[in-house]
Amino acid sequence: MGTKFCGFKTNRCFVKDFNNFKNYYDFVPGNSEYELQSYFARVNYTIADKYLFTGTFRADGSSKFGKNNKYGYFPAFAAKWRLLKEGFAKGLTKTFSDLSIRANYGITGSQEGIGPYDAVDLQQTWIGNSGQKETVLVHTGNPDLKWEQAATTGVGIDFSLFNNRLTGTVDYYYTIRKDILFITPTPGGFAPTSNWFVNLPAKVYNRGIEVGLNYKAIDHKKFKWEINYNMTFIKNHVEDLSVTVNTGEVSGQGLSGAYAQTFANGYPLFTWKMPTFLGFDGNGDARYANGGKDQLQGSALPKFLAGVNNSFTWGKWSASVFVNTVRGFYVYNNTGNALLLKGSVKTAHNVTNAVANSNEDPINPGSVSTRFLEKGDFIRISNASLSYTFNMKSKTIHSLAVTLSGQNLALFTKYSGLDPEVNVNKQINGFPSRGFDYTGYPKPRTFTLGVNVGF
Amino acid sequence: MKTVIKNHFVQFAAFTVLLTVASCTKLDQKTKDPNSIATPQAGTAPAPSSLSKIYEQLNQLLGQGNSYAMQEHTTDEILGPTRGTDWDDFGTWRKLHLHTWDGSHNQINDTWNGLNGALFQTTLLAESTTAPASDVAAAKFLRAYFTYITCDLYGQVQHRPATAAANVIPDVYTRSQACDAIIAELESIVNVLPAYNHDNRNLATKEAAEFLLAKTYLNKAVYKNDPTKPAGPFTFNQADMQKVITYCNAIIANPSLALNSNYWDNFKWDNGTKSTENIFVRQNSGGINVVWATCMGFHYNQAPSGWNGFTTLADFYNSFENGDARKGGPLAGYTDKVGSNVGFLAGQISGPQGGKIGNPIVPLKDRSGNPLVFTSDVSLFFSTETKGIRTMKYPLDPSTINDGGWGSQNEYVFFRLGDVYLMKAEAILRGGSDAQTPLQLVNAVRANRGLGNLASIDLPGLYNERGKELYLETWRRNDMVRYGMFNAPVGERPVASDPSRCVFPIPNIALSSNPNLKQNYGY
Numbered sequence: 001m002g003t004k005f006c007g008f009k010t011n012r013c014f015v016k017d018f019n020n021f022k023n024y025y026d027f028v029p030g031n032s033e034y035e036l037q038s039y040f041a042r043v044n045y046t047i048a049d050k051y052l053f054t055g056t057f058r059a060d061g062s063s064k065f066g067k068n069n070k071y072g073y074f075p076a077f078a079a080k081w082r083l084l085k086e087g088f089a090k091g092l093t094k095t096f097s098d099l100s101i102r103a104n105y106g107i108t109g110s111q112e113g114i115g116p117y118d119a120v121d122l123q124q125t126w127i128g129n130s131g132q133k134e135t136v137l138v139h140t141g142n143p144d145l146k147w148e149q150a151a152t153t154g155v156g157i158d159f160s161l162f163n164n165r166l167t168g169t170v171d172y173y174y175t176i177r178k179d180i181l182f183i184t185p186t187p188g189g190f191a192p193t194s195n196w197f198v199n200l201p202a203k204v205y206n207r208g209i210e211v212g213l214n215y216k217a218i219d220h221k222k223f224k225w226e227i228n229y230n231m232t233f234i235k236n237h238v239e240d241l242s243v244t245v246n247t248g249e250v251s252g253q254g255l256s257g258a259y260a261q262t263f264a265n266g267y268p269l270f271t272w273k274m275p276t277f278l279g280f281d282g283n284g285d286a287r288y289a290n291g292g293k294d295q296l297q298g299s300a301l302p303k304f305l306a307g308v309n310n311s312f313t314w315g316k317w318s319a320s321v322f323v324n325t326v327r328g329f330y331v332y333n334n335t336g337n338a339l340l341l342k343g344s345v346k347t348a349h350n351v352t353n354a355v356a357n358s359n360e361d362p363i364n365p366g367s368v369s370t371r372f373l374e375k376g377d378f379i380r381i382s383n384a385s386l387s388y389t390f391n392m393k394s395k396t397i398h399s400l401a402v403t404l405s406g407q408n409l410a411l412f413t414k415y416s417g418l419d420p421e422v423n424v425n426k427q428i429n430g431f432p433s434r435g436f437d438y439t440g441y442p443k444p445r446t447f448t449l450g451v452n453v454g455f
Numbered sequence: 456m457k458t459v460i461k462n463h464f465v466q467f468a469a470f471t472v473l474l475t476v477a478s479c480t481k482l483d484q485k486t487k488d489p490n491s492i493a494t495p496q497a498g499t500a501p502a503p504s505s506l507s508k509i510y511e512q513l514n515q516l517l518g519q520g521n522s523y524a525m526q527e528h529t530t531d532e533i534l535g536p537t538r539g540t541d542w543d544d545f546g547t548w549r550k551l552h553l554h555t556w557d558g559s560h561n562q563i564n565d566t567w568n569g570l571n572g573a574l575f576q577t578t579l580l581a582e583s584t585t586a587p588a589s590d591v592a593a594a595k596f597l598r599a600y601f602t603y604i605t606c607d608l609y610g611q612v613q614h615r616p617a618t619a620a621a622n623v624i625p626d627v628y629t630r631s632q633a634c635d636a637i638i639a640e641l642e643s644i645v646n647v648l649p650a651y652n653h654d655n656r657n658l659a660t661k662e663a664a665e666f667l668l669a670k671t672y673l674n675k676a677v678y679k680n681d682p683t684k685p686a687g688p689f690t691f692n693q694a695d696m697q698k699v700i701t702y703c704n705a706i707i708a709n710p711s712l713a714l715n716s717n718y719w720d721n722f723k724w725d726n727g728t729k730s731t732e733n734i735f736v737r738q739n740s741g742g743i744n745v746v747w748a749t750c751m752g753f754h755y756n757q758a759p760s761g762w763n764g765f766t767t768l769a770d771f772y773n774s775f776e777n778g779d780a781r782k783g784g785p786l787a788g789y790t791d792k793v794g795s796n797v798g799f800l801a802g803q804i805s806g807p808q809g810g811k812i813g814n815p816i817v818p819l820k821d822r823s824g825n826p827l828v829f830t831s832d833v834s835l836f837f838s839t840e841t842k843g844i845r846t847m848k849y850p851l852d853p854s855t856i857n858d859g860g861w862g863s864q865n866e867y868v869f870f871r872l873g874d875v876y877l878m879k880a881e882a883i884l885r886g887g888s889d890a891q892t893p894l895q896l897v898n899a900v901r902a903n904r905g906l907g908n909l910a911s912i913d914l915p916g917l918y919n920e921r922g923k924e925l926y927l928e929t930w931r932r933n934d935m936v937r938y939g940m941f942n943a944p945v946g947e948r949p950v951a952s953d954p955s956r957c958v959f960p961i962p963n964i965a966l967s968s969n970p971n972l973k974q975n976y977g978y
Contacts, residue, residue, distance in 0.1 A: 032486075033485060033487075035485075061482050062482065063485070064484075070482045117484055117486065117490070117492070120484050120492045120493075121492060121493035121495075122490060122491075123492070123493040123501070124489040124491075125489050125491065128505070128508075129740055130507065132505075135502070135504055135505050136508040137493055137502070137503065137504045137576065137579070138490075140501065140621035141621065142621065142622060143620075143621075144622065184968070185964045185965070186621075186968065187621075187623070187624045187968050188625045188968055188971075189571040189572070189968070190571045190613045191621060193572070196621075243967045254538075254540050254541045254542050255545070256544045256545070256547075257544055257561040257562075258545040259545075343539035344540060362539060363538065363539035363837045363838070364539070365539065365836075366540055367543050367545070367546070
């Protein structure tokens with residue numbers, strides 16, 4: 001019933017899932033742990049196969065929170081109305097095989113991000129240089145910490161047309177995230193640490209439309225062509241944020257203390273903040289708008305995502321191609337900022353041809369600016385495959401199929417770095433960052449030849 | 456329908472049972488060594504850290520950045536030039552020299568947080584009802600010192616009783632209230648603390664408290680001034696000056712303290728045994744070191760390999776008389792092995808071949824292969840790697856340099872007797888009276904620095920003398936403000952800065968998290 005979870009250092013439990021081996025210190029016996037308890041109830045209710053209701057209720061408890069806030073209570077409701085079952089919709093049944101309207105509302109809780117002891121005063125005791133025990137107060141706890149909540153309201157349509165040849169869903173969602181667990185400044189900094197976790201009074205609004213379509217374009221016995229399409233429009237912004245939060249540490253020599261990202265009221269999460277670069281002057285020194293003052297410059301979060309998959313079957317041959325796109329976001333080319341400057345030539349570093357031949361002054365500092373901020377829009381042929389299934393008459397081998405597939409086959413983008421689909425962690429003091437490109441490994445292009453034999 | 460209802464009933468019943476079970480399970484935080492939950496003292500305050508850990512709060516005053524940079528880069532002593540792709544650092548060094556910082560400046564913010572962390576930690580012990588009286592007195596001294604630095608830099612000091620909960624918004628002393636609080640705290644313990652006996656130079660002593668009292672009384676006119684006139688004019692009260700003299704005399708009277716005839720004995724690697732001037736220091740142990748004081752100026756090709764950063768200003772360098780030991784030059788036991796002078800490094804620089812101590816000393820080259828010649832001309836925005844005269848105040852033990860110098864035993868000096876002599880002279884010049892004359896005091900210092908007697912001394916003369924005696928000891932900004940010199944054009948700042956710059960702004964983040972703080976005048 002109660003579930004014991006491993007803290008980042010623990011010797012109580014073993015990580016069984018390979019993907020959870022995040023860091024080597026997971027192997028090292030450690031000293032923090034926390035505990036979760038969850039209770040769950042669900043009710044399903046159907047009237048005349050026309051109206052479907054479902055309600056769930058969770059009570060979640062976490063040892064991470066303050067004394068009086070251990071438990072959070074999270075209800076969720078959903079309803080679906082099958083229109084085609086209504087008398088007035090009879091005329092539609094010729095075209096539609098399904099037409100339903102859905103609505104849902106629910107609250108989910110989160111305790112992620114905070115440590116096991118953020119609600120209590122934590123001290124550590126060590127043997128000091130003098131051989132005596134020394135105790136140090138590591139942090140003061142925030143006893144008010146409680147569950148973060150996200151309330152989502154959504155409506156949607158499910159439809160299926162022309163004998164299920166065209167099926168699809170359209171959804172609108174609106175999420176308000178509140179009591180956000182976020183690291184913020186301690187009151188006036190008068191504490192052992194300059195930041196601690198609070199439930200931020202700010203709210204984050206997420207809203208968007210998701211569309212999913214499936215179309216069987218050709219559905220002959222010998223030849224089939226199926227198209228799967230999905231797309232998402234996302235809008236996101238922050239409100240009621242009372243503190244200034246800068247994040248996104250920019251790395252590189254001569255860039256100590258530099259940052260490039262912020263959270264600001266009325267703006268999306270992960271908004272870029274830096275001076276606007278205007279090019280080089282006659283001496284090859286950088287010019288900036290507004291006296292080099294910081295300006296808000298768009299977000300690292302995309303506004304639009306879409307993907308389309310075409311699959312074909314022709315006798316024993318089958319093939320598929322998946323193409324996706326992400327648009328409306330910016331990437332900070334920190335690699336370029338740190339390494340690809342005219343001044344890098346002097347310290348015997350390689351630069352690109354364009355940098356070596358630019359009119360930049362070799363002693364122009366590579367300050368953070370929109371010089372290194374780029375649109376990340378891209379289209380990628382993510383996956384393609386071709387396979388052939390042999391007709392097997394043998395008794396020992398039942399089936400045999402050969403597949404040739406490729407991942408990340410082509411990338412179309414104006415971004416000057418290796419790949420705009422990149423997110424190197426540049427958090428500052430625990431404030432998360434997004435959209436940094438800094439000496440990350442590029443996505444590999446892989447080809448796979450597979451043989452599938454059934455005995 | 457009926458079956459549906461039945462199912463509901465069963466599920467709800469199961470749910471009720473689960474809740475009943477839940478009520479007997481506690482979800483308290485569980486800890487393991489070395490972690491534990493601090494036991495609450497009076498009110499909701501956690502138990503204080505050990506005194507030795509509270510002394511570690513002093514470590515934040517060591518290092519080339521933060522409070523050190525705020526006290527030094529803003530003056531006529533050093534600046535941090537941008538050298539192409541090196542040392543741009545988001546303009547953090549340029550803004551300090553140009554006096555163009557604001558409440559978002561990273562070092563102004565980080566220093567505030569560090570000092571307030573120290574104020575919090577010292578308060579828990581200073582107000583403890585269970586700790587030994589000697590620990591409480593030491594914590595009070597440290598709280599007074601951190602209050603002094605915060606008051607000097609920011610003009611406002613947060614305070615909150617140890618018994619208050621961690622989410623209570625701290626109250627704020629004005630600069631004038633902070634000045635009174637420092638004096639009251641120190642006068643309550645000055646006769647409780649042990650007398651200085653050289654061995655306890657790293658601990659709170661009566662003389663250390665007297666030093667800080669003298670400092671506070673000397674600057675009282677600055678701290679008590681109208682907050683809208685942080686650059687003065689100031690009116691120095693005769694009674695305050697007399698207090699400065701009284702406390703300075705008490706320090707000078709301690710037989711364990713005397714001026715050193717070798718200035719560099721106060722700073723070199725064996726200053727722990729050689730210095731008779733250092734009143735309060737941080738000893739090199741447990742990861743504390745002064746390598747930064749070398750590396751912030753040393754070129755990459757020197758030993759140890761430096762960061763090729765900060766330089767002094769030509770005018771400051773030229774203000775030294777030749778023969779002044781404080782200007783530096785070759786130091787026996789150091790220069791013959793390291794190649795470098797102490798004090799200031801100008802002209803062709805030498806070092807051991809290949810950067811390894813033990814190799815013959817040769818003239819060094821820069822990274823392009825040209826002779827490494829430090830020149831006095833330096834541009835804040837566009838400097839090449841050899842521009843600017845470098846400083847060398849804490850010579851590292853040559854035997855440790857091949858391992859980076861981390862093991863060098865230099866003690867970092869907070870309070871020094873040379874300063875006491877000059878404070879006393881200044882207090883007399885500002886209206887106090889004493890059997891000694893200011894000229895006798897200044898000449899006593901000069902005699903130990905290899906210089907002849909002056910014929911007369913006035914306040915401008917004393918100001919210059921303080922600069923030469925105490926450069927890079929974090930008192931220059933404090934002196935420049937008290938003498939009304941802080942805003943004057945200097946180096947790469949050709950026009951006078953606004954008088955409001957005499958106090959740093961409250962960081963934006965602190966303003967947003969404590970509504971009791973109000974931004975300082977002029978920001």
